[in-house]
Amino acid sequence: MKIKSKGITIVIPIYNEEEGIARLLPAFEDYINSSKFEVTILLVNDGSTDNSLNEIKKAAAYNEHVGFISFEKNAGLSAAIRAGFEKSATKWVGYIDADLQTDPMDFLRLEAMIPNYDLVTGRRTGRKDSAVKKMSSTFANWFRDSMLHDGVHDSGCPxxxxxxxxxxDMPFFKGMHRFFPALTLIQGKKVIEIPVKHFPRVTGKSKFNVWNRFLSPLQDTLALRWMMKRQSTYTISENSIKSYKAAIHE
Known part of the structure; x- marks a missing residue:
């Protein structure tokens, strides 16, 4: 599949979601038809051990706007998102989880903000997760904002x-998907957070555990705080390289 350069690519990481893949494309129809962009869906198989890859191949075979890439083995959510962004050819890229606990139609709300921002991220309202998951997420978000001051309430919103x-241009590391706002602000770019809907999981199993949603993010937050404290910037006032501006201009 050739990804069109004009439009937006929506990356969907998939790890053992065979039951839900058949729901994915019908859920995107209204958004694709309503978007001002040419929408490409890029499914990223993160080394699934169930029948997800076969279901992904079926979806790509019957839909011209759907492509896929597949990892040899499980590499984690951050790696799947990063690989999808790297393989995209569009100016704008989006991300949503395969469990469809967020609504593809809310991408329209995010699209409306991109003329003025470099990252538009959702904030889940009325979250339909377990009490433990919500409590750990609330604490992690409070701790992250206290350390990084990114001004975002729900950095991990998918x-x-x-x-x-x-x-x-963001540094790549395991767990980076939780820090997109801070990693955008480090570059001097603009971020906005807007409310989006949230739904209960219908198929598949949550990948939540204490380590990947609580302890590991705290360690990552401290590491990123150190990086921000050590950040150094410079401004070039003059140069003799004729192609300099052209080389850095998007």
């Missing part, structure tokens, strides 16, 4: 649109 060049 509904985002970001300028691809900005996303690819």
């Amino acid at each position: 509904l985002k649109i970001v300028r691809r060049s900005v996303a690819l």
Whole structure:
């Protein structure tokens, strides 16, 4: 599949979601028909051990706007998102989880903000997660904002649109998907958070555990705080390289 350069690519990481893949494309029909962009869906198989890859291949075979990439083995959510962004050819890229606990139609709300922002991220309202998951997420978000001051209430919301060049300039590390707002602000770019709907999980199993949603993010937050404290910037006042501006201009 050839990804069109004009439009937006929505990256959907998939790990053992065979039951829900058949729901994905019908759920995107209204958004694709309503979007002002040419929408490409890029499914990223993160080394699934069930029948997800076969279901992904079926979806791509019967839909011209759907493509896929597949990992040899499980590499994690951040790696799947990053690989999808790298393989995209559009100026804008989006991300949503395969469990459809967020609504693809809310991408329209995010689209409306991108003329003035480099990252538009959702904030889940009325979350339909377990009490433990909500409590750990609330604490993690409070701790992250206290350390990083990114001004975002729900950094891990799985509904985002970001300028691809900005996303690819972010340092890549396991767990980076939780820090998109801070990693955007470090670049001097603009971020906004807007409310989006949230729904209960219908198929598949949550990948939540204490380590990947609580302890590990706290360690990552401290590491990113150190990075921000050590950040150094410079401004070039003059240069003799004729192609300099052209080389850095998007």
